[in-house]
Amino acid sequence: MTPMSPEPEAASAPPLVQVAHLSKSYRRGSQVLPVLQDISLAIQEGEFVALMGPSGSGKTTLLNLIAGLDRPDAGELRVGGVDLTTLGEAELAAWRANHVGFIFQFYQLIPVLTAFENVELPLLLTPLSRRERREHVELVLELVGLSDRSHHYPGQLSGGQQQRVAIARALVTDPTLIAADEPTGDLDRASANEVLDLLCRLNGDFGKTIILVTHDPEAASRARRLIKLIKGVLITDEAQPDATCPVPAIRTRPPA
Numbered sequence: 400m401t402p403m404s405p406e407p408e409a410a411s412a413p414p415l416v417q418v419a420h421l422s423k424s425y426r427r428g429s430q431v432l433p434v435l436q437d438i439s440l441a442i443q444e445g446e447f448v449a450l451m452g453p454s455g456s457g458k459t460t461l462l463n464l465i466a467g468l469d470r471p472d473a474g475e476l477r478v479g480g481v482d483l484t485t486l487g488e489a490e491l492a493a494w495r496a497n498h499v500g501f502i503f504q505f506y507q508l509i510p511v512l513t514a515f516e517n518v519e520l521p522l523l524l525t526p527l528s529r530r531e532r533r534e535h536v537e538l539v540l541e542l543v544g545l546s547d548r549s550h551h552y553p554g555q556l557s558g559g560q561q562q563r564v565a566i567a568r569a570l571v572t573d574p575t576l577i578a579a580d581e582p583t584g585d586l587d588r589a590s591a592n593e594v595l596d597l598l599c600r601l602n603g604d605f606g607k608t609i610i611l612v613t614h615d616p617e618a619a620s621r622a623r624r625l626i627k628l629i630k631g632v633l634i635t636d637e638a639q640p641d642a643t644c645p646v647p648a649i650r651t652r653p654p655a
């Protein structure tokens with residue numbers, strides 16, 4: 400992973416995420432359940448956004464649409480200038496692998512692989528040599544403070560450590576966007592704070608754009624922007640001037 404380029408962000412840079420009039424329903428038998436209705440928003444590269452709302456309000460669905468894990472029924476969805484609605488399944492999977500790092504509530508590590516092997520997994524899809532893969536994995540494990548645990552299996556790590564391995568896995572491909580779905584939901588306060596400190600660093604030092612779905616007001620207070628959903632409708636989208644994550648020292652370069 401490379402630190403951010405020093406070029407200043409162009410004021411006219413197109414948003415990294417452009418969503419307009421997005422809607423999504425799920426079908427249960429003959430019943431159609433509207434989950435997201437007419438959502439419009441734009442997220443610039445380098446932003447740190449918290450997404451909150453009651454259980455079932457559509458947070459995960461919206462995050463998964465933006466991250467290319469799911470598809471909308473209608474509306475516009477462009478990320479990094481790519482219209483995700485036009486991509487086929489294989490193209491969408493390749494796009495995700497290159498551009499998005501996922502962090503989940505329950506870590507989703509593979510129990511029979513070591514921390515090192517879990518982090519290496521996304522790189523097996525790339526043309527990197529074994530040596531290059533090792534260098535990348537060692538770098539991100541160091542970044543999350545787990546160099547000394549690289550040969551441990553997930554079952555030999557605490558919840559907080561497992562989540563830091565998952566963060567290393569999300570980072571190892573150097574994605575533009577980090578999609579984190581309740582990453583502190585299963586952690587005690589101290590471990591949660593460590594994970595949030597890391598997300599702050601990824602945003603502040605490396606310019607990663609972060610969308611953080613959370614029920615935790617303390618986690619949300621880190622983000623410089625707060626979006627709230629209720630019953631699939633976007634009801635709040637506002638800056639948080641008192642966010643406890645600092646603004647990145649160096650602005651990100653505009654998307655190519």
Ligand SMILES: Nc1ncnc2c1ncn2[C@@H]1O[C@H](COP(=O)(O)OP(=O)(O)OP(=O)(O)O)[C@@H](O)[C@H]1O
Binds near residue numbers: 434453454457459460
């Ligand atoms: N695959 C699916 N099939 C049918 N309905 C679904 C599916 N996924 C989600 N839903 C429904 O869509 C609605 C929104 O779900 P979503 O998971 O996005 O909510 P959420 O805001 O992330 O909730 P939570 O805070 O509990 O994680 C819910 O009513 C849920 O039951």
Ligand SMILES: [Mg+2]
Binds near residue numbers: 460580
């Ligand atoms: Mg959810």
